[in-house]
Amino acid sequence: xxxxxxxxxxxxxxxxxxxxxxxxxxxxxxxxxxVDCAYIGNRKNAGExxxxxxxxxxxxxxxxxxxxxxxxxLASLIEKIKPTIVLIGxxxxxxSLAPRLAVKxxxxxxxxxxGLEINEKGEFLQIRPAFGGNVMATIVxxxxxxxxTVRYKVMDRAHRTDEKxxxxxxxxxxxxxxxxxxxLYPIEERGDITEAEIIISGxxxxxxxDGFKLIEEFANVLGGVVGASRKAVDDGWIDxxxxxxxxxxxxxxxxxxxxxxxGSVQHLAGMQTSEHIVAINxxxxxxxxxxxxxxxxxxxxxxxxxxxxxxxEYRKKMGS
Amino acid sequence: MRIVVxxxxxxxxxxxxxSPETGTLEREKGDLIINPFDLYAVxxxxxxxxxxxxxxxxxxxxxxxKGDSALREALALGxxxxxxLTDREFAGADTLATSRTLAKAIDKxxxxxxxxxxxxxxxxxxxxxxxIAEFLDISHVSWxxxxxxxxxxxxxKQMLEDCYREVEVGxxxxxxxxxxxxxPRLPSFxxxxxxxxxxxxxxxxxxxxxxxxxxxxxGSPTRVVKTAHPSYRxxxxxxxxxGFIEELEEWRxx
Ligand SMILES: Cc1cc2nc3c(=O)[nH]c(=O)nc-3n(C[C@H](O)[C@H](O)[C@H](O)COP(=O)(O)OP(=O)(O)OC[C@H]3O[C@@H](n4cnc5c(N)ncnc54)[C@H](O)[C@@H]3O)c2cc1C
Ligand SMILES: Nc1ncnc2c1ncn2[C@@H]1O[C@H](COP(=O)(O)O)[C@@H](O)[C@H]1O
Numbered sequence: 404x405x406x407x408x409x410x411x412x413x414x415x416x417x418x419x420x421x422x423x424x425x426x427x428x429x430x431x432x433x434x435x436x437x438v439d440c441a442y443i444g445n446r447k448n449a450g451e452x453x454x455x456x457x458x459x460x461x462x463x464x465x466x467x468x469x470x471x472x473x474x475x476x477l478a479s480l481i482e483k484i485k486p487t488i489v490l491i492g493x494x495x496x497x498x499s500l501a502p503r504l505a506v507k508x509x510x511x512x513x514x515x516x517x518g519l520e521i522n523e524k525g526e527f528l529q530i531r532p533a534f535g536g537n538v539m540a541t542i543v544x545x546x547x548x549x550x551x552t553v554r555y556k557v558m559d560r561a562h563r564t565d566e567k568x569x570x571x572x573x574x575x576x577x578x579x580x581x582x583x584x585x586x587l588y589p590i591e592e593r594g595d596i597t598e599a600e601i602i603i604s605g606x607x608x609x610x611x612x613d614g615f616k617l618i619e620e621f622a623n624v625l626g627g628v629v630g631a632s633r634k635a636v637d638d639g640w641i642d643x644x645x646x647x648x649x650x651x652x653x654x655x656x657x658x659x660x661x662x663x664x665x666g667s668v669q670h671l672a673g674m675q676t677s678e679h680i681v682a683i684n685x686x687x688x689x690x691x692x693x694x695x696x697x698x699x700x701x702x703x704x705x706x707x708x709x710x711x712x713x714x715x716e717y718r719k720k721m722g723s
Numbered sequence: 724m725r726i727v728v729x730x731x732x733x734x735x736x737x738x739x740x741x742s743p744e745t746g747t748l749e750r751e752k753g754d755l756i757i758n759p760f761d762l763y764a765v766x767x768x769x770x771x772x773x774x775x776x777x778x779x780x781x782x783x784x785x786x787x788x789k790g791d792s793a794l795r796e797a798l799a800l801g802x803x804x805x806x807x808l809t810d811r812e813f814a815g816a817d818t819l820a821t822s823r824t825l826a827k828a829i830d831k832x833x834x835x836x837x838x839x840x841x842x843x844x845x846x847x848x849x850x851x852x853x854x855i856a857e858f859l860d861i862s863h864v865s866w867x868x869x870x871x872x873x874x875x876x877x878x879x880k881q882m883l884e885d886c887y888r889e890v891e892v893g894x895x896x897x898x899x900x901x902x903x904x905x906x907p908r909l910p911s912f913x914x915x916x917x918x919x920x921x922x923x924x925x926x927x928x929x930x931x932x933x934x935x936x937x938x939x940x941x942g943s944p945t946r947v948v949k950t951a952h953p954s955y956r957x958x959x960x961x962x963x964x965x966g967f968i969e970e971l972e973e974w975r976x977x
Contacts, residue, residue: 412884496883501850505850510819511944512850514849515848544945584889590884649847658974693959717968
């Protein structure tokens with residue numbers, strides 16, 4: 404079997420779960436096996452997952468995700484159902500849980516995969532970027548189960564069907580009393596750049612903190628969210644949760660607009676797989692132009708207001 | 724309080740050499756520096772020491788002998804003691820074998836708190852910290868962006884995609900820290916000179932009582948079978964604001 408581990412965020416199913424089911428099904432087909440899902444969260448969401456063509460849904464009922472509890476409970480489940488492959492989201496929660504689980508099972512774990520394949524020999528190939536995206540490594544695991552965390556938005560998602568399949572089976576919780584979640588402060592939805600379809604990022608080229616007002620306005624007009632380079636974050640212009648790159652978040656929106664960002668390798672590591680990239684920069688030699696589809700040369704303080712006007716005019720013309 | 728900081732000596736800049744035989748990093752070539760993310764771990768330990776009495780900071784690294792340069796940096800920054808885990812048998816370790824080896828050394832040292840960086844710039848897995856915690860059978864909190872309280876228990880802020888969580892955890896435990904947690908200091912010239920001459924303690928396989936099957940390449944369930952250099956280069960098209968609108972239309976964004 405292929406076992407995928409679903410993720411819950413503030414009582415909702417995290418979308419990475421559907422990526423994992425989609426990819427899990429593809430792999431399962433090639434090795435002629437089924438797909439199970441282990442879900443850590445509430446019963447209602449586990450019920451919803453029955454609409455995705457899974458063989459079984461194993462529910463570890465929990466109000467708040469606790470790594471140690473998840474690892475112990477899933478380890479006993481895995482020892483019982485013996486899957487060949489285990490996929491977990493390469494999210495902050497997933498990357499905190501998976502290594503504990505792999506150590507319990509004494510098996511290999513490949514981090515943050517962007518490609519998974521079964522070759523002619525039936526080997527499970529795990530492909531991942533390393534060294535900040537400068538190298539793609541293909542990794543195989545000698546032990547069972549073969550475990551991988553999977554990057555968000557790179558796999559084909561599973562689709563919902565009206566029919567239900569499989570059933571929910573409860574997993575025995577192994578409570579953990581050395582850790583307590585005291586409080587949870589949601590990051591406002593517009594701040595979660597990993598979910599965004601459109602990201603407008605500002606960098607050092609903004610010259611001042613106030614520059615982000617313009618970026619925000621631009622983002623509002625396009626229905627996007629605000630991202631940032633590390634230099635903008637380090638200068639205290641914007642919160643770290645907006646940082647894109649090696650030491651910030653990895654994003655993959657439909658549209659990424661880099662404004663006043665040079666395009667260091669560390670920044671590129673977090674955004675170069677975006678679907679469409681636009682760069683606004685006054686320096687023609689800025690490396691950001693090497694990964695951009697479209698470039699606009701010049702002072703962003705002149706360009707962005709013009710772009711805002713154009714977008715608004717276009718909307719008026721189209722009557723929306 | 725005994726704090727252990729895990730410091731990974733990593734290649735400086737982008738000069739990386741991958742061995743064609745094993746697919747692992749050739750750590751023999753080029754200089755090794757402190758993994759930039761581990762500077763935040765070292766800084767946080769020093770900040771705790773500045774605030775509390777009787778804190779001892781030990782920096783540990785598993786690396787080839789020349790990894791001592793990273794530990795000298797750590798001494799210059801303010802670590803009290805450093806230990807280099809080095810042995811031919813440790814070479815080629817994946818995250819499972821690395822976590823096991825580091826955990827064994829940390830257990831031998833004795834500790835109240837282990838601090839790791841959030842990830843390494845070369846391995847880039849973020850797996851070693853939680854892996855060590857599991858081998859030591861202690862709690863861990865990854866992605867810590869601030870320590871709110873530190874006494875018998877610890878309260879930390881953990882950064883997730885959708886929220887920050889305030890987590891209370893009993894000691895001993897392990898945390899991995901993000902760059903939001905502090906601003907790492909630079910070592911003074913005097914401390915640098917002193918660290919240059921310091922004797923770096925080294926431990927090998929026998930010191931840890933591990934068997935060779937559990938370490939390095941032999942103790943690693945994963946193998947790198949191929950490496951490739953991807954290219955994300957595109958041919959950029961320079962446009963004006965009208966062209967921008969046309970592109971957005973074509974991409975179905977407008
Ligand atoms: C271990 C490590 C991890 C790192 N992690 C990250 C990370 O996660 N994310 C990240 O972004 N960086 C990261 N960095 C830092 C990275 O190396 C760069 O320093 C940083 O990305 C540069 O930010 P920037 O492009 O905003 O600034 P700069 O490099 O200073 O670029 C500013 C750009 O703005 C342009 N400009 C200036 N004025 C204007 C104007 N008026 N109009 C238009 N254009 C203008 C300039 O031509 C220039 O290209 C990391 C570095 C290290 C060592
Ligand atoms: N060889 C090593 N020696 C010491 N610490 C390490 C080593 N490898 C990883 N670490 C620690 O684990 C963290 C995560 O590393 P990684 O799992 O490689 O991304 C690093 O920031 C270090 O704190």
